[in-house]
Amino acid sequence: MIAVKDLRKSIRNGPRTVDILKGLDFTVPKGQFAAIMGSSGSGKSTLLGLLAGLDTPSAGSVRLNGTEISYLPEDKLAQVRGKTIGFVFQSYQLIPTLTALENVLLPHELNADTNENGIPRARDLLSSVGLAERMDHYPVQLSGGEQQRVALARAFILRPPIVLADEPTGNLDTTNGAHVLELLLNLNRTEGTTLVLVTHDPVLASYANRRITLRDGLIIADEINPTPADATREAALTEG
Known part of the structure; x- marks a missing residue:
């Protein structure tokens, strides 16, 4: 589902070139939950941005579901992103003037789909995450x-x-973080989606099928987790 080949990212800092990613190679099969780990500055957020097509690599390639995205023109890239990727931001990125239901429907509108097709699924999804009674509320009326x-x-x-x-639980307290993780994994299982999650938290990563650890722009460990933690029980997530 995801294939990364010799992926590199460098930026100019005055007269110097700073190498953020230094030639990464890995694949993620369909349906796998992979956690990308590493301390601040390891390159994990840069990697996620490249996987999402939000940035362009300095060299190498990223293939999503068989499509090379690294050097597509923006209009083609936007089409691939819209059909291939769902993105969960740490800071939520909700539109403040739209209700919860309207925020969920936004990708439908951006893909020129009619809301008649999207409304039943949006309502079902909001109900599945425990927000059946909050669909008409605006972000300011909702907790984190x-x-x-x-x-x-x-x-x-x-x-x-x-x-x-x-870092989908990074801005949440322990209880809400555990609940959001459980919902994310449940949606991953029921939808059959390939899930890639960036985190610095080893407890959160213990729920993944696989853990890829970065340090200084290199993969230093790529491990299959034989016994992922059970997200249906209360999780002792660390805050932040």
């Missing part, structure tokens, strides 16, 4: 945990084959 649940529903609205999540 509720806003993140709206973001989860939005990420899955178009049934994307790939969902990318950037």
